[in-house]
Amino acid sequence: MIIVLGGSGYVGKAITKSLSKHDLEYATLSRSQLDYSDSEKLSHHLISFGARFLINAAGYTGKPNVDACEHDKSNCLFGNAILPGRIADACRNAGIPWGHISSGCIYTGSKGASGFTEEDLPNFSFRQDNCSFYSGTKALGEEILANEKSNYIWRLRIPFDQFDGPRNYLSKLMRYERLLEATNSVSELSEFADACVQCYLKNLPFGIYNITNPDEVSTHEVIDLITSVLPSSKQYQFFASEEDFMSKTAIAPRSNCVLDSSKILKAGIKLTPARDAIARALNSWVPEKKGKSLAC
Numbered sequence: 492m493i494i495v496l497g498g499s500g501y502v503g504k505a506i507t508k509s510l511s512k513h514d515l516e517y518a519t520l521s522r523s524q525l526d527y528s529d530s531e532k533l534s535h536h537l538i539s540f541g542a543r544f545l546i547n548a549a550g551y552t553g554k555p556n557v558d559a560c561e562h563d564k565s566n567c568l569f570g571n572a573i574l575p576g577r578i579a580d581a582c583r584n585a586g587i588p589w590g591h592i593s594s595g596c597i598y599t600g601s602k603g604a605s606g607f608t609e610e611d612l613p614n615f616s617f618r619q620d621n622c623s624f625y626s627g628t629k630a631l632g633e634e635i636l637a638n639e640k641s642n643y644i645w646r647l648r649i650p651f652d653q654f655d656g657p658r659n660y661l662s663k664l665m666r667y668e669r670l671l672e673a674t675n676s677v678s679e680l681s682e683f684a685d686a687c688v689q690c691y692l693k694n695l696p697f698g699i700y701n702i703t704n705p706d707e708v709s710t711h712e713v714i715d716l717i718t719s720v721l722p723s724s725k726q727y728q729f730f731a732s733e734e735d736f737m738s739k740t741a742i743a744p745r746s747n748c749v750l751d752s753s754k755i756l757k758a759g760i761k762l763t764p765a766r767d768a769i770a771r772a773l774n775s776w777v778p779e780k781k782g783k784s785l786a787c
Contacts, residue, residue, distance in 0.1 A: 493517040493691075494542045496527055496578070497549030501658040502592055502647065505684035506548050513688055528574055533581035544691055545589035547578050550629075555657065557596075557625040558742040564624055571628035576635040579642065588641035588697065590687055595648030595676060595703065596623075597630040598748040606676060606707070606749030609699040615746050623743035633699070644699040645687050648750055652680040653772040655779040661772060662779070664713060665721075669728045671736045672710045673747035676703035679768040686760045695758050701750040704765040713769060720773040 493510060497503040498519030510517045518540065520527055527533040527549075537545065551570030553559030560567040575591055582589040597613035599621070607614075615622045616630035636642055651660040660677065664670060686702045689695075714727050730736040737744070752762060763771070 492540050492542050494537060494540065494545045495519045496545065496547045500548060501656075502650065502680070502684070503548035505652075505680045506546055506592075506687060509681070509684040509688045512685075513692065515688070515692075527581075528569075528577055530577040530580040530584070533578065534584040537581060537585040537587060542585065542587055544587060545578070545582055546687065547575065547589065547591045549574065550592065551625075553625055557623050557745075560623065560625040560628075561743050567624055568628050568631075571625070572631040572635060575632045579636055579639050582641070583639075588643075590643035590645055590690065591632075591636060592687070593633055593644050593646050593699075594626070594629045595646045595701065595748060595750045596626045596746040597633065598750065599744075599746050601674070601707070601749040602751075605751040605753065607701075608751045609701060609754055615744075615748070621744065623745070625743070626746050640697065642697055643687070643690050643695075645683075645690070646699065646701045646703070646750065647678050647683055648701075648703045648748075649675055649677040650680045650683065651677060651769065651772060653775040654777045661713070661717065661769070664710070665717060665725075669730055669740070670710050670714070671730050671733065671745070671747075673733075673745075674707050674709045674749065675747055676701075676707055676750040676752070677765050677769070678703050679763065679772065682762050682768065686755060686762065689760050690758075693759065700755045700758075701752050702755055702760075702762070703750045703752045704762050704768045705752055705756065706765045707749045708765045708769070712766065716766065716769050716773060720770065721776060 495517055498507050525536055551567045597615055598607045599615040613630040615626050617627040649660045655662050683702050
């Protein structure tokens with residue numbers, strides 16, 4: 492039995508879908524069912540259910556974007572830093588391994604030809620005093636788990652898929668009135684989720700894995716793909732600079748970074764190159780159902 496925390500969220504649903512695809516028995520656990528922030532209660536639950544593995548897809552991202560975290564710092568800190576530590580205690584006491592979904596937003600910029608590796612210390616964190624509160628808490632969460640022996644840390648970066656919706660990077664670009672030109676790594680959601688599950692199935696060594704589609708991509712390149720596959724009358728506008736973006740729209744600094752995904756690729760996990768994955772999603776695009784609004 493695999494226990495999934497946060498299974499009703501954007502990433503959690505992709506995780507459970509992958510588990511089903513691989514015919515793995517799982518159960519989701521919500522805070523309404525059990526206060527899994529209580530490590531003792533969670534440990535007892537894992538033992539009573541005979542759990543063999545746990546996946547933590549719970550966390551605090553802020554809606555509609557990370558600026559919201561600046562106004563709800565206590566919940567953000569709890570969900571992204573304190574909660575992972577309590578889950579670690581529970582899994583250690585229950586004697587089971589587990590995986591934690593983290594974020595590549597703990598970096599800014601690029602490093603060399605391929606980007607930041609799992610060995611690079613975060614450079615967009617509270618320690619550098621240059622980050623959003625969200626990114627700071629995600630980096631702190633990884634620090635708290637640094638000495639865990641039976642734990643995966645899976646780094647997600649700007650998720651997207653073919654389903655139009657408020658968490659989808661492609662949908663956001665289509666809806667925003669003005670865009671920031673930046674170069675980033677991205678993660679196709681179903682491939683990310685499947686890579687996490689494959690770590691468990693293949694019994695890969697525990698540790699940190701950057702799970703991003705190979706190759707970096709710029710905002711302009713993504714817009715070019717969108718307009719070539721889904722033509723519309725919209726004229727996409729861009730901010731003059733990051734300073735222009737910050738002064739007119741944003742509250743918190745943004746992470747724009749490139750991650751090196753070679754570790755997960757060398758482990759035998761296949762990930763589609765970023766531009767091909769984006770093109771595939773757009774060619775299979777499923778519009779949002781009428782009657783629903785998209786917050787940006």
